[in-house]
Amino acid sequence: MNARLHSPIVLAHGLFGFERIGLGRLTLASYFRGIPESLRADGNRVLATRVPPIAGVDLRARRLAEQIDAVFPGEPVHLIGHSMGGLDARLLAADPAWSGRILSLTTIGTPHLGSSLADFAKLRVGRIYQLLETLGIDHRGFLDVTRRSAREFHRHVAVPDRVHCVSIAGDPPADEVCWPLRLLHAAMLELEGPNDGLVSVESACAFGTPLPSWPLDHLRQMNWLTPGSSGPGVLELYRHVLEHLAELGFGAESEPIEMAQASA
Numbered sequence: 682m683n684a685r686l687h688s689p690i691v692l693a694h695g696l697f698g699f700e701r702i703g704l705g706r707l708t709l710a711s712y713f714r715g716i717p718e719s720l721r722a723d724g725n726r727v728l729a730t731r732v733p734p735i736a737g738v739d740l741r742a743r744r745l746a747e748q749i750d751a752v753f754p755g756e757p758v759h760l761i762g763h764s765m766g767g768l769d770a771r772l773l774a775a776d777p778a779w780s781g782r783i784l785s786l787t788t789i790g791t792p793h794l795g796s797s798l799a800d801f802a803k804l805r806v807g808r809i810y811q812l813l814e815t816l817g818i819d820h821r822g823f824l825d826v827t828r829r830s831a832r833e834f835h836r837h838v839a840v841p842d843r844v845h846c847v848s849i850a851g852d853p854p855a856d857e858v859c860w861p862l863r864l865l866h867a868a869m870l871e872l873e874g875p876n877d878g879l880v881s882v883e884s885a886c887a888f889g890t891p892l893p894s895w896p897l898d899h900l901r902q903m904n905w906l907t908p909g910s911s912g913p914g915v916l917e918l919y920r921h922v923l924e925h926l927a928e929l930g931f932g933a934e935s936e937p938i939e940m941a942q943a944s945a
Contacts, residue, residue, distance in 0.1 A: 684923040685933040688784055689726040689753050692717060693745055695764025695790075696822050697734050713763070714904040719916040720923065724933065728752050732769065735822045738834065741765070742772040746779070759785045759926060761919075763902060764880070765826055767791025767848075768834065771888065774841045784931060785845040786889070787922050790877050790902050793848070794884040795831030797872045798865060799823065835887060845929060846889030849922075851877025851897045858898045859906040866898065877902065892925070 694712045711717075717727045732744040749758060760783060762770035767788030774783040792799070824830055840846050852875045858866045862878030873881035879899040886894075895918055901907050904915040926932070 683723075683927050683932050683934060684720075684920045685724040686759060686923055686926055686931050687933045688931065689728060689756060689758045690720060690923070691745075691749055691753075691758050691760050691770075692727065692729045693760060693762035693766030693770045694730065694732070695762075695766045696826065712903060715916060716904060716919050720919065723920070723923070725923070726753075728758075732766075733822075737822055738765070738768045738772055738825045741769040741822070742776075745769050746773055746776075749782075755782075757782050757784045759783075759787070759931065761787045761789065761922065762791060763789045764791055764899065765822060767793070767888075768825065768831075771838055772834075774844050774846075775838050780841075781843075783841065783844050785847075785926055785929075786841075787847050787849065787926075788885070788888060789849045789895075790851050790880050790885055790899050791848065791888070792826045792831055792880045792884045793835050793887040794881075795826055795828035796869075796880050796884065797828060798869065798879060799826040800828055831884075840889055845926070845931075847892050847925070848886050848888045848890070849892050850875075850882040850885035850894045851880070851899060851902055852882050852894040853877065853896050853898045853901070857896065859900050861906075862898050862900060892922075 692713050711729070713729055717729045720727045728749065730745055730748045732741040760770040760774065762768070768791060770786055771788065773779055774786050825834070855866065858878055866876060866878040869876040869878065869881060873883065875882040877885070877897065877899040882894060895902065897915065897918070901915060907915055
């Protein structure tokens with residue numbers, strides 16, 4: 682199956698995210714490690730966006746919109762959001778001003794119902810949040826992924842009309858969770874059941890049509906800390922997302938769905 686789409690692909694990062702860290706043309710680290718390059722190798726146009734890393738969904742969605750318009754003015758796009766990036770993309774897709782511009786939305790490891798870990802962080806580091814507010818630093822992102830806030834968002838931001846929306850959860854075996862997330866994964870199992878170390882399967886699959894879960898923890902969904910033999914597997918899973926969209930008629934060899942609907 683061809684993994685090349687007719688319209689551009691936009692990648693939206695999560696909390697603490699970034700596009701790349703580097704010196705000049707030298708890239709030291711990237712959020713979606715090797716993923717944009719892999720998708721471009723199939724002939725896709727790909728934009729890896731950068732929004733304020735700890736700001737709230739409202740601001741992040743506005744910055745996401747600005748970057749898409751700057752690079753692909755007036756063009757319809759496919760959104761792929763990881764973690765909180767899925768909430769940013771979801772808010773943008775629900776904006777009436779963007780009606781017809783968003784063809785599909787795929788969320789990966791997104792806390793649509795929030796995460797109990799965000800609730801715990803709010804209780805333990807509330808004073809730090811107060812300090813950030815005093816310093817004028819927008820930290821709303823930490824609060825937007827608490828279970829109370831995320832569920833309120835989930836109730837009020839509906840699945841947008843005529844946008845193909847799917848969700849993917851991470852559900853790795855416990856012995857294959859990368860070392861920074863092992864204790865969190867175990868704690869989340871007690872609190873919310875199957876999870877990727879930060880987001881439960883239930884929360885990640887609460888939006889759109891769930892696709893089969895990936896056997897990857899939250900960090901490996903970005904191709905971080907992947908063993909040598911697992912890296913290509915992560916890239917292949919992203920390729921499967923595009924193949925799924927191509928099967929629906931969004932492929933480069935197919936008539937764009939929005940054009941087909943207009944001529945029907």
